[in-house]
Amino acid sequence: MSRKILVADDEAHILHVVSMKLRNAGYDVVTAVDGEEALELCKSECPDLVITDYQMPYMDGLELCLAMRATEATRNIPAIMLTARGFDISPADVEAAGIRAFLAKPFSPREVLRKVEELLGAPAGVV
Amino acid sequence: MSVAGKVALPRITGSTVVLCLGAGAALAGSVLAAVALPGVWNLLAPLLCLAGLGVAWLVWFRSRQALAAVGGQLQTMAASGEINLVPPRALGSMGQVVSPLNSLLESARNQIERLKGERRELQIHARVAETEKHNAEAIIFSISDAVLVTNRYDELLLANEAAEKLLNFKLAGNQRKNVDSVLGDATLVQLIRDTRSHGRSFTRKVVEHVVAAKGDGRTFNVTLSCVMNGSDEVSGVVAVLHDVTREKEISRMKTDFVSNVSHELKTPLASIKAYIEMLVDGEAESEETRQEFYEIISTETDRLHRLIENILNISRIESGVVKVVREPISLSGVAKQVLDVSSPQAKLKNQKLVEKLAPVYYQVEADHDMIYQAVMNLVSNAVKYTPEGGTVTITVGADERRNTGFCEVSDSGLGIPADDLPRIFDKFYRVQANNKMAKGTGLGLTLVKHIVEIVHGGTLSVTSEVGKGSTFRFELPLVK
Incomplete structure (x- = not known):
């Protein structure tokens, strides 16, 4: 069974390109366009990893990660934050939100894939 | 005697004395003639008496003139308030008395002139000081920053209207009162005290301080300076409160702007970079997908361009160089x-x-x-x-x-x-x-x-x- 990754970003193009990179590498990908939708999908889809943008409508990436820590089912899902303003987040928040890696926009899809593989290992069936 | 009595009438009693001396000499002459040489002197005696009386009258007359001159001069001085010397021609036999008097008058006159000079100088100094005080107060009152001046006992000496409004007190009725009883702002009172007690080592310092106001507090740069007297001791403190709320707000807005704009610029840039990398890495397998990627790169480039145009348009309109086609x-x-x-x-x-x-x-x-x-x-x-x-x-x-x-x-x-x-x-x-x-x-x-x-x-x-x-x-x- 392949690993499942949730990608959350309000920019359709970013969502599209990250999803394609990960799918091409053999991962299952689910997408969300805002923080609230991402949280719902986290609960219903139980992904192995979340890649989220920071600035999103309704619930931003940090609030999403903090909310994930507050729910038993999603508590241990690691998160990668994809952001153009990572400096806005304090180290304490990073720790509390369980953010395992930051990638600054503009980012390299190759770099995203490398980070994902670091955290999850190569997807099943592609080794 | 009738002449002597008649002439003795003037008020100057010194003349009477001289007259008495002349008359006394004439009388002594006639008495001597009558006692010693009764024959010859019987004729000479009246003549001698007359001569004696003549001399006595002359002496009296000259003395009277001199005394009248001195008296007149003194009366003139009393009336005019000015000291003048008695003219030498009028001195006559009174020279001995009048010369020292003239010296005394001369000295007094010089003393008075010197004191008058000093008084004029002091009056000028006082006027200059008064003008300077008014100028200094006018400057302090016209400053839009709040200004407080205290003395070495932390008592309020001066405050302008801006200070009254900001710190909610009135100068009238509070002058010479300790600042802690006038100002409700304990931090500011402490700053004034610290500045005064640290003296020279804290001659001037600037502290950021938030003054609680209706609604939000406002931020001030408080400049505290010690006022030193001639002996190099602290004689008071001047506190100037400059409102920097707006400057801080503008600075914060600029930081936010840079942060927002960089985020907005980075978003289309992120797409452009990611899609190009995907094309380079051969991730787009079909021609259709590649075409889609080219389209995305193109629209994101336009978006970037529009954003930059927006920023530039505002800047152009503000600087008045925008081209308008009406x-x-x-x-x-x-x-x-x-x-x-x-x-x-x-x-x-x-x-x-x-x-x-x-x-x-x-x-x-x-x-x-x-x-x-x-x-x-x-x-x-x-x-x-x-x-x-x-x-x-x-x-x-x-x-x-x-x-x-x-x-x-x-x-x-x-x-x-x-x-x-x-x-x-x-x-x-x-x-x-x-x-x-x-x-x-x-x-x-x-x-x-x-x-x-x-x-x-x-x-x-x-x-x-x-x-x-x-x-x-x-x-x-x-x-x-």
């Missing part, structure tokens, strides 16, 4: 173009776009592209800040009586809190409460205001109610 245009026509472009965006959010457009023959003289940009920004904001299923209405009309055309964009969106309303047209300003609803640079409404008011001389206004929605309206003069 021509008669129909606001209804512009609104129609904007609606066509905006409808897909509204459709995505299931919003209803309602148009109430006046006939196109109402025209205003304006730059088409700029007015298009202004209407587009208003409609785009309305769509962004209205939840799914809401309504955005564009109304274009004309008020012929006032000779104006207007365009109104209203929505059933979040609305703007009353506290934010006065500032929504400020550059970089974003309504915090609605921040999460949509992204933005805080430049859209600034550009609308600049285009309508600065470039076209029209008016832009807004009404809004939280939870119900907002209405933006601009008016421009109609072409006759």
Whole structure:
């Protein structure tokens, strides 16, 4: 069974390109366009990893990660934050939100894939 | 004796003395003649007496003249208040008395002249000091910064109106009172005390301090200086409170702006970079996918360009170098173009776009592209800040009586809190409460205001109610 990754970003193009990179590498990908939708999908889809943008409508990436820590089912899902303003987040928040890696926009899809593989290992069936 | 008695009448008693001496000599002569030489002297005695009387009269007369001169001079001096010397020609036999008197008068006169000089000098000094004091007070009172002056006992000496207003006290009735009983601001009182007690080592320092005010506190740079006296001791403290609230706000807005703009610039840049890398890595396998990627790179490049243009347009309008092409245009026509472009965006959010457009023959003289940009920004904001299923209405009309055309964009969106309303047209300003609803640079409404008011001389206004929605309206003069 392949690993499942949730990608959350309000920019359709970013969502599209990250999803394609990960799918091409053999991962299952689910997408969300805002923080609230991402949280719902986290609960219903139980992904192995979340890649989220920071600035999103309704619930931003940090609030999403903090909310994930507050729910038993999603508590241990690691998160990668994809952001153009990572400096806005304090180290304490990073720790509390369980953010395992930051990638600054503009980012390299190759770099995203490398980070994902670091955290999850190569997807099943592609080794 | 009758002559002597008659002449002795003047008030000067010294003359009487001299007269008595002359008369006494004559009398002694006649008595001597009568006793010693009764024969010959019987004839000479009366003559001798007469001569004696003559001498006595002469002496008396000269003395009287001198004394009258001295007396007259003293009376003149008393009347005029000025000291003059007795003329030498009038001295006569009184020279011995009058010369020392003249010396005394001379000395007194010099002393008086010197004192008069000193008094004039002191009066000038006092006038200069008074003028300087008034000038210093006028300067302090005209300064818009709050100024407080205390003495070495921390008692209030002086405060200007700005200080009275800011710190809520009145100088009148509080002068010479300790600052801790006058000022409610304990931190400021402590700063004044510390400055005074540290003396020379803290001659001047600047401290940031927040003064509690109605509503929000305001931030001040407090400059505290010791006033030193001639012996190099602290004789007081001057505290100047300069309001830096606005400067800090501008600085914060600039930082936010840089942060927002960089985020906005990075978003399309991130797409461009990612899609190019995907193409380079051969991740797009089909020609169709590659074509899609080229399209995305192209639209994102346009988006980047538009953003930069927006920033530059504001900057150009502000610096007055914008090129304006004025021509008669129909606001209804512009609104129609904007609606066509905006409808897909509204459709995505299931919003209803309602148009109430006046006939196109109402025209205003304006730059088409700029007015298009202004209407587009208003409609785009309305769509962004209205939840799914809401309504955005564009109304274009004309008020012929006032000779104006207007365009109104209203929505059933979040609305703007009353506290934010006065500032929504400020550059970089974003309504915090609605921040999460949509992204933005805080430049859209600034550009609308600049285009309508600065470039076209029209008016832009807004009404809004939280939870119900907002209405933006601009008016421009109609072409006759």
